[in-house]
Amino acid sequence: MLKDDLAKLLKLQEKDSQILDQETEAGDIPEKLKERQDILKAKQEALHVIKKMAEDAAKEKKLLELDVDSKNQAIKKLSGQLNDVKTNKEYSALQQEINHAKEDVLKGEEAIIEKLMLDDDIKLKLTKGSEEVKAEEAKLKAEEEKLKAEGKQLEEAVKTEKAEREVLASAVEDKKLLARYEQIRANAGNGVAAIAVVNHSCGGCGTMLRPQETIEIHKFTHIVECEDCGRIFCG
Template sequence: MPAENNYKEQIGKLIGLQQVDSKIYDLASEKESFPERLSVFDQTLDQKKAGVKNSEEALKQLQVKKNEKDVDMQAKEEKIKKLQSNLYQIKNNKEYQAIQQEIDSIKADVSLIEEDIIALFDKIEQAQEAMAHEKHIFDEEKKKVETEKEKIKSEEKKIDSELAELKAERDKALEGVSDEILKRYDAILKNKGRTALAKLTGGICGECHMSLRSQVINDVKLRKNLIFCENCARILYDED
């Protein structure tokens, strides 16, 4: 059983150690969140990329449609020319009329196709604008993502150097802590993450906020042995 002075010294050292460990925990947790944050950026960027691809595909389909109409119209115009040149060789009136009718019918088709082509021109123009818009959105997002990624990278560098400093601080804070106490402290810290100590305030554990039995409170105030919270198992200490 450590003497009172020894107890006070050990608790004092543990409080110093915990301050360092809490900082280490916070920084390490922040660093752990980086890969997830980076992947969210990539997902957003992928979505915008899909928007560009869809708009390109829509434009392509319209262009294919228009090309088909162009080809169709050319074929029909050639057919008209051919029929018109045939007309000169025909002497029979009935046959002449039949061919003339066929020409008129094809001409009507051609004018419908022309209307379709004009409508497609409008649609293609709209699709080009939509595609340019999607590309703009993607470019802006890409710039944003690159900036954010750079920020995270430099944050990570900063955290790494802070962690290196804190590890040196921790080594210093460990000096003079008894091996047995350190073992218990480390075990609690490993289990709890951020804190292994809990301040006793007004009869309540400062970490898990459970009301403590008066026996436990008295034992903590005696400052002779390590006393643990019966709920969260952290090492309790009182003020001063």
């Protein structure tokens, strides 16, 4: 009887929609994982920038230290020469040179202190950045395990449900009706081909039905498809 077949079709539809939902959910897993991976990548890149800053700062500090060292040696050398000069003019010129070098040393030492303060700041950022990367790595690992388990679970559920849908499908006696259902389902955007009348409207597209149409549908003498969306009315 058509009425029975349509009722079976509605059950089959329910199962097919469930399968589609689960397949969609399983399909979303790689993207979810990628979102987490991208977050980790961004944190790793930020940490890399800080590390580079730390390296550059260390290099600059080293250069400043070398400069101060060489200036100090020059001062020592010039100071030694003070005893050997013959004229006042030479003496004051040398003294001036020493004073210049001393000023440079002072400036260099100030710059080193500045770098040291900056160093502390970078070190703090480095610690914070490393901790964030570690935390994100742990999150990713947990998420990977969770999603892997979810994926496996969905895969198994879909397998079982597909077997169940085969039983439901074979129970539909009118094979032409079944073929029509499959055809509509393949073309329908959301995989829905069998629907019921809901509040005097098509349960698929919401189009209001004429009273006569509703009566026709509920006579179950022939298959009625929605004039708008083409889906099969099952009751």
